[in-house]
Amino acid sequence: MAGKKIFGTFEGVFTPSILTILGVIMYMRLGWVVGNAGLIGAIVIILIAHVISVSTGLSVSSVATDKKIGAGGIYYVLSRSMGIPIGGSIGIALYVGTAFSIALYLIGFAESFNGYFGFDLTINAYRLTGTIALVSLTTLAVISTSVALKAQFFIFAAIIISIISIFLGTSDYIPQSIPMFSTTDSVPLEVVFAIFFPAVTGFTAGIAMSGDLKDPKQSIPKGTLAAIGVGLVIYLVLAVFMAYNVDSEVLKTDNNILMQIALFAPAVVAGIWGATLSSALGGILGGPRILQAMSIDKVTPKIFGTGKGKNNEPINALILVFLIAESGILIGELDVIARVVSMFYLTAYGFINLSFFLESWANPDFQPTFKVKRWIGLLGFIACFGVMFKLDMFAMIGALALVTLLYFLLQRKEVKLQSNDVWRSVWENVVNKGLKKIHDKDDENSSWNPNIILFSGESSHQSYLLELSKTVSGKTGIVTNFKLILNKDNEKPLKKNEQIVREDIFNDLGIFARQIKVDNIYQGITNIATTFGFSGVEPNTVMMGWPKGLENSEDYAKMTETLLYLDYNLLYLDFDEKMKFGNYQTVDFWWRETDSKNAEMMLNIARFIISSPRWKNTIIRVLFVNNNNAKNDLIYAKVSKLVEALRVNVEIKIIDNVVKQIPFYDIISRYSNTTDLTIIGIPNYNIEDQAEFILKTNNLFDTIGSTLLVKAANNFNVLDLNFAKNK
Secondary structure, eight states: SSOOBBOOOIHHHIHHHHHHHHHHHHTTTTHHHHHHHHHHHHHHHHHHHHHHHHHHHHHHEEEEHHOOOOOTTHHHHHHHHHOHHHHHHHHHHHHHHHHHHHHHHHHHHHHHHHHHHHHOOOOOHHHHHHHHHHHHHHHHHHHHHHHHHHHHHHHHHHHHHHHHHHTTTTOOOOOOOOOSSSTTTTTOOOHHHHHHGGGGGGGGGHHGGGGSOHHHHHHHHHHHHHHHHHHHHHHHHHHHHHHHHSHHHHHHTTTTTTHSSSSSSSHHHHHHHHHHHHHHHHHHHHHHHHHHHHHHTTTOOOGGOOOOOOTOOOOHHHHHHHHHHHHHHHHHHHHHHHHHHHHHHHHHHHHHHHHHHHHHHOOTTTOSSOOOOOOHHHHHHHHHHHHHHHHHHHHHHHHHHHHHHHHHHHHHHOOOOOOOOOHHHHHHHHHHHHHHHHHHHHOOSOOOOEEEEEEETTSSTTHHHHHHHHHHTTTTEEEEEEEEEEEETSSSSHHHHHBBBBOOOHHTTOOOEEEESSSSSSHHHHHHHHHOOOOOOOOOOEEEEOOOTTTTHHHHHHHHHHHHHHHHHEEEEOTTTTTTTTTSEEEEEOOOGTTHHHHHHHHHHHHHHSSSSGTTTTTEEEEEOOOOOOOHHHHHHHHHHHHHTTTTOOOEEEETTTOOOHHHHHHHHHHSOOOOOOEEOOOOOOGHHHHHHHHHHHHTTTTOOOOEEEEEOOOOOOOOOOOGOOO
16 A cells, blocks of 8 residues: 555554453453353463464464565455465455444443443443444544544553552452352353453454554564563453452352442543443454455455545545444344354454464465464464354354355456465475375385376367376376477477466366477477476376377387387277267277286276266176187186276176187177277287287277277286186
8 A cells, every 4th residue: 555654563553452452351241251260260261262362463473574564464464375365255254353343342332331321221222322432433533543543542541540440449249269160050161251252352453554554574573462462461360350359149240340349430431431442443443454455456346445645544445344333233232243253253363373384384485583383373273263163163154154155256256466375385395295205105016096198199089088098097197298399490499388288178177288399209209208207206107199000110119119118008099080989888898818917907997987977887898808718607707806806897708719719809890899998908019010010900990999009017917817727
């Protein structure tokens, strides 16, 4: 924002924070807390609540000393670290919670004000008094933020005087004994905690003023932690004082007991009014600045981003705060509003702690001058959502549902900032540690997880080859498609950013895509297969279209020899342009005695195929050609056992070929001529026999539909398919 930075630590952070902390809960509910929970119970409640406030204060203070803190306070911190969707959703929730909290403070003021002067104590009377107070405070904020903040000094003084008056007073209700814990007739502790917790949420009032601070990196840590620390000491001392000076039954029933025991009762009244009005004023000053910052980032309508005057006062945002606060005052049901507001604050605090934890754990650029142990952020995150669950599970679900809805709306809006997103650092950290774990683990006996280098070309059936590659890679496999740009004068390669291909066809399938220049297609494939990949996720499979017409190509033969030497799994697809993949209902796997290594890879492919939504209703057959007069029942039993071990449900068919000795490809042509996808193993052959093998295979492809040829690497187990010795 263009406004002048005019406030220091004391007036800009500490004062608005401590005035909100020492609010209506301290004056009108702390005694009730001590009376119902007992002294030790009250101290435990105060300490648990401050675990959340202290951890959140430490987290936000650490983040504030690392990043440039702009206007918007917590919203700014979250949006610049965790991205706009999370920062914006929490910012909106916090903004609405802040606006409704103004209503809470002013209804509390109205109850005390009307009671002191003997006015009507009905809901309508509270609404009228609260509305008058809201109009007065809003007018003060419109006139000048500086004047409003200076007014807080007088309120702060009144609170200090009231606290001194309480400690110097005398009590007519000295207890005979001091209960340390709650009794059977007391309110449940979770309810007591829920009533007390809003007392510790006030420290964000100063953070919301971040855009108006001279030095937010210094002021936010010092002012926030000082306010939390002073508040903690006062609450603990006052709780002990009340337990020793007022009977617990009186504490339970008389919310105005502090006025009765104080040395000067009007001082306490002034403190109550000052606390409630200052808390409301803190929300009136801070809330609009959150909305203004979000509007500047295009999260909310831009009309709320414009300001007035030399300090860019957020008048439009203030008007909306006024309307929301007034709606809360008109509702008049403080308990209902308080539950939801508390959940919003707890949600925001939880994500602040999570943001700090993730930044300190994953982001190498996170170098705050205010050092805090990262586990403090994790503790605060767990404490926030643990308390939310314990207090009110349904309110927690409601708050999280709203934040989730806002998150997805902002994600669809695709608002982006020129700032780091901690989630990228998180994923990079997770990937880095995962790769190290995979690299250190012996994968000799691990199951096959395909990592495919794909050369799909630019043919009319490229999409089918991409689809099948993703199918045979399974749910966790990786596919990287390489586009080879033939350039005989390949003097300069493509730049790194030019090699990345981002097209919908690849993004939709979850396939990584690259393009490179090559002066020879087959030498390019060889180079990629030799060098591509990195430790932990080395490619293990090469997939491409079947090379029709290349039976006499020396370059192709040399490429094949190199791929076999590198010990890649090889997959070649011959795609039938007419039949395509049919109805995706039938798949045939052909086995013979020479497929002892290919067989296990085929069964893995079968497992991946049936897990694919497109092939989920397919019928898979394993067809074994019996050339050695082995007993069919023996073959069937052994094949069944092999299939069962790999958890694949298939049909098994044994084809007797002892007498006729029909060529293998002729048998395939007879049985699989209408099959949607036929999968055949590539036998071992000398490289000089490759041309003959390709020609015979081409003849087969003319008689059947789409076919995938498979050649397994040495990491697959050898399955014993030689049944002649057992006949």
